[in-house]
Amino acid sequence: MNIGIIGLGLMGGSLAKAVKRYGIAKKVYGFTNSEKNKKDILDLNLVDELVDLETLKKVSDVIILAIPVDAIIGMFPNFLDIDENTTIIDMGSTKGYIVKNIPAKIRKNFIAAHPMTGTEKSGPKAAIDDLYEGKTVVFCDLEDNGNLHVNKAFKIFQAIGMRIVVMDSNQHDIHACFMSHLPHILSFSLANTVMSHEDPKSIIALAAGGFKDMSRIAKSSPRMWGDIFKQNKKNLLASIDLFESQLQNARKMVEEDNYEDLEKWMKKANTLHEIL
Amino acid sequence: MNIGIIGLGLMGGSLAKAVKRYGIAKKVYGFTNSEKNKKDILDLNLVDELVDLETLKKVSDVIILAIPVDAIIGMFPNFLDIDENTTIIDMGSTKGYIVKNIPAKIRKNFIAAHPMTGTEKSGPKAAIDDLYEGKTVVFCDLEDNGNLHVNKAFKIFQAIGMRIVVMDSNQHDIHACFMSHLPHILSFSLANTVMSHEDPKSIIALAAGGFKDMSRIAKSSPRMWGDIFKQNKKNLLASIDLFESQLQNARKMVEEDNYEDLEKWMKKANTLHEIL
Numbered sequence: 001m002n003i004g005i006i007g008l009g010l011m012g013g014s015l016a017k018a019v020k021r022y023g024i025a026k027k028v029y030g031f032t033n034s035e036k037n038k039k040d041i042l043d044l045n046l047v048d049e050l051v052d053l054e055t056l057k058k059v060s061d062v063i064i065l066a067i068p069v070d071a072i073i074g075m076f077p078n079f080l081d082i083d084e085n086t087t088i089i090d091m092g093s094t095k096g097y098i099v100k101n102i103p104a105k106i107r108k109n110f111i112a113a114h115p116m117t118g119t120e121k122s123g124p125k126a127a128i129d130d131l132y133e134g135k136t137v138v139f140c141d142l143e144d145n146g147n148l149h150v151n152k153a154f155k156i157f158q159a160i161g162m163r164i165v166v167m168d169s170n171q172h173d174i175h176a177c178f179m180s181h182l183p184h185i186l187s188f189s190l191a192n193t194v195m196s197h198e199d200p201k202s203i204i205a206l207a208a209g210g211f212k213d214m215s216r217i218a219k220s221s222p223r224m225w226g227d228i229f230k231q232n233k234k235n236l237l238a239s240i241d242l243f244e245s246q247l248q249n250a251r252k253m254v255e256e257d258n259y260e261d262l263e264k265w266m267k268k269a270n271t272l273h274e275i276l
Numbered sequence: 277m278n279i280g281i282i283g284l285g286l287m288g289g290s291l292a293k294a295v296k297r298y299g300i301a302k303k304v305y306g307f308t309n310s311e312k313n314k315k316d317i318l319d320l321n322l323v324d325e326l327v328d329l330e331t332l333k334k335v336s337d338v339i340i341l342a343i344p345v346d347a348i349i350g351m352f353p354n355f356l357d358i359d360e361n362t363t364i365i366d367m368g369s370t371k372g373y374i375v376k377n378i379p380a381k382i383r384k385n386f387i388a389a390h391p392m393t394g395t396e397k398s399g400p401k402a403a404i405d406d407l408y409e410g411k412t413v414v415f416c417d418l419e420d421n422g423n424l425h426v427n428k429a430f431k432i433f434q435a436i437g438m439r440i441v442v443m444d445s446n447q448h449d450i451h452a453c454f455m456s457h458l459p460h461i462l463s464f465s466l467a468n469t470v471m472s473h474e475d476p477k478s479i480i481a482l483a484a485g486g487f488k489d490m491s492r493i494a495k496s497s498p499r500m501w502g503d504i505f506k507q508n509k510k511n512l513l514a515s516i517d518l519f520e521s522q523l524q525n526a527r528k529m530v531e532e533d534n535y536e537d538l539e540k541w542m543k544k545a546n547t548l549h550e551i552l
Contacts, residue, residue, distance in 0.1 A: 116484040136482060165481065178470050179482045183490040185530075186462060189522040191545035193515070194454050196522070204551050205441065206412060206455045208392040212552065213489040214459040219549045222542035226535045233530055239469070240527050244520075246465040246472070251516050254461075254509055259502045266498035269467035273495045275480045276488065 001152070004029040004060030006053075006075070008041045010119060011091055012066025013127025016046045018160040021129065031056045040124040057082060062152055065090040070227040072098055079106050087149040089113050089156075093176060094231040095140045095169035108146040111153045112169060114138045114176060115162065120219040133161040138176075140169035177235040182243060184217050184225055185236065191218035277428070280305040280336030282329075282351070284317045286395060287367055288342030289403025292322045294436040297405065307332045316400040333358060338428055341366040346503040348374055355382050363425040365389050365432075369452060370507040371416045371445035384422040387429045388445060390414045390452060391438065396495040409437040414452075416445035453511040458519060460493050460501055461512065467494035 003025040005012045012030075019025045030047035032038060041050060056063065057079070065072050069092040079088055080103060089111045092098055102110045117135040119126065137157045142150055154164060167175070194200050194215075204211075229236055253262040279301040281288045288306075295301045306323035308314060317326060332339065333355070341348050345368040355364055356379060365387045368374055378386045393411040395402065413433045418426055430440060443451070470476050470491075480487075505512055529538040 116482050118484065118486070135484065138482065175479045175482050178473065178479050179484065179487045182469070183466065183486045185526055186466060186523070187486075187490065188542050188545040189519055189526055190459065190462060191548040192522045192541065193458070193519045195544060195548055196518070197454065200548075201551055203451045203454050204548070206392050206414065206451050207552055208394065208411065208455065210394070210459045210463075210493045211455045213492055214463065215548055215552065216489055217486045218545040220542075220546075222539040222546065225542060226539045229530050229538065230533070230535055233533075237527060237531060240523065242472070243465055243469045244523070246468045247462070247516065247520070250461055250465055251513065254505050255513060257506070257509075259506055262505065263498040263502045265468065266464050266496075266501060268471060269464040269494040270496075270498065272467040272471055272476075272480070272491055275477055276483055276491065 001025060001061035002027045002029065002059055003156070004031065004051075004056040004063045005047065006031045006056070006063065006065050007067035007071075008032055008037065008046050008127070009066065009123050010121055010126040010131070011115070012064065013041070013044070013046045013124045014129070014131035015064060015066060015091075015160070017127055017129050018132050019156065022159050024156055024159045027059075029056050029059055037124050044124055044127065046124060046127060053078060057086070060086065062087045062089065062156065064088075065092070068092075068224045068227045069094050069098065069231050073101055076101065076103055076106075079103075079110075082106055082109060084109070085148065087111060087152045089153050091115055093180065093228045095138075095172045095176075097231040099141050099169045107144050109149055111142070111145055111149055112140040113153065113157070114140070114172065115157070116176075116179070120217050122221040122224065132157070135162055136165055137162045138165050138167060138172050140167060140172050142166060173232050173235050177232055177239045181228060181232055181236050182239040184220060185229065185240065186243070187215055187218040188225075191215050277301060277337035278303045278305065278335055279432070280307065280327075280332040280339045281323065282307045282332070282339065282341050283343035283347075284308055284313065284322050284403070285342065285399050286397055286402040286407070287391070288340065289317070289320070289322050289400045290405075290407035291340060291342060291367075291436070293403055293405050294408050295432065298435050300432055300435045303335075305332050305335055313400050320400055320403065322400060322403060329354060333362070336362065338363045338365065338432065340364075341368070344368075344500045344503045345370050345374065345507050349377055352377065352379055352382075355379075355386075358382055358385060360385070361424065363387060363428045365429050367391055369456065369504045370449055371414075371452075372449045373507040375417050375445045383420050385425055387418070387421055387425055388416040389429065389433070390416070390448065391433070392452075392455070396493050398497040398500065408433070411438055412441055413438045414441045414443060414448050416443060416448050418442060449508050449511050453508055453515045457504060457508055457512050458515040460496060461505065461516065462519070463491055463494040464501075467491050
């Protein structure tokens with residue numbers, strides 16, 4: 001089959017590498033509207049051919065959307081004339097808002113997926129060989145998709161080494177919020193706490209593993225994360241409030257020298273690692 | 277010289293490995309009051325000999341305290357009869373409270389150090405070969421130490437591959453708070469946010485790099501961190517408040533759909549990585 005990838009940054013570029021490496025696609029086509037990225041995509045040889053959108057729609061058996069979540073919504077009108085056998089897969093980090101807005105005419109074709117993987121980097125040069133290897137991909141609301149399309153999607157993601165999980169899009173958005181969206185806004189907040197100090201350089205000179213790990217994802221793309229926070233606003237606000245109540249609880253125990261309860265609270269946090 | 281290490285967990289055990297590997301000590305002595313750890317220390321061959329405290333004081337040219345910060349304070353009375361040429365180095369994560377409480381009689385001997393390194397693990401089995409390699413060690417308030425002692429301390433830590441930074445103990449406690457203590461309480465809070473959900477297992481099934489990195493240090497020892505939070509209480513509370521104002525600011529921008537300012541805020545967070 002031919003695979004067309006729209007957006008060839010970290011996610012799309014790494015997917016292009018993976019489907020080529022595993023010989024899944026006869027040909028990999030790419031489309032980007034970023035002039036800046038075109039040269040990098042060609043230099044890195046990420047796709048067999050960069051084409052315009054209309055060509056990509058005609059030559060691809062599967063079209064994969066690897067663009068920010070608001071841009072996914074913006075693409076819908078372009079797919080209204082798609083062939084009934086063409087599969088469209090979006091890889092956005094939010095699912096509820098996207099699924100709710102898929103035009104009825106392409107609902108059977110349009111697979112809502114979220115590969116739970118990434119790095120803090122973005123753009124074609126961020127593409128890496130094994131981004132998807134051994135990771136989990138979540139598919140949502142598959143009951144509204146045609147079997148032909150579900151099968152093609154499963155085939156591709158399993159072939160590049162992913163484990164499939166299926167869930168309701170609303171449930172996905174809650175889970176992804178705790179596992180990804182909340183950690184990102186906390187990491188941005190931590191980075192800005194330090195950057196707002198009068199002398200961040202001398203503080204950061206002492207950075208070790210803990211701070212480095214906690215601030216790594218504060219390097220992520222503001223454009224991409226703004227869209228995600230917007231589309232998952234309700235869950236994000238709720239998860240921030242849950243986090244706040246934990247942090248305020250800890251703050252209170254420190255302030256009141258209640259180190260016995262604080263130790264119990266930390267022991268509870270330790271139990272995370274019986275699961276993870 | 278002979279080095280005596282009190283406490284042979286992650287920090288002390290790794291130091292024993294390092295000084296042996298670099299041939300810095302003629303003999304490495306160890307002392308622990310944990311019966312549970314004694315067998316592991318001997319099985320792992322971390323020291324040449326486990327001795328009692330009085331013996332360790334007599335045979336060591338340098339005594340290193342690698343125990344929780346409250347236990348360091350508790351050890352002071354044991355060192356009042358120390359030889360004037362014996363150096364004592366504490367490796368605690370807080371410095372202000374410790375320095376303030378060093379008995380005058382041993383002030384020249386007692387070097388306040390903080391190697392900025394660690395992992396989330398604890399105990400003798402957590403000891404690793406290269407924990408100190410290429411990392412930074414902070415020495416505080418050296419103006420109150422004798423040159424003999426400062427020179428011995430510098431020699432040891434440089435020989436195991438560390439870079440030396442010198443600062444005032446109060447300044448250290450602020451910097452270490454931002455780089456280590458605040459990140460730890462945030463990580464504990466994030467872990468407890470998820471563990472307090474009705475179904476943490478199904479959520480954690482989707483964990484990827486971001487959450488894993490942000491929750492790693494939530495596995496750290498509650499005993500050790502309770503002591504650190506207690507000794508650095510003032511700075512910790514202040515840094516939590518600074519973090520809170522960043523997170524609340526972000527929350528407000530999301531709530532009010534002010535994505536333009538939110539993007540600017542995230543771009544500021546990105547600038548951390550021009551330094552780190």
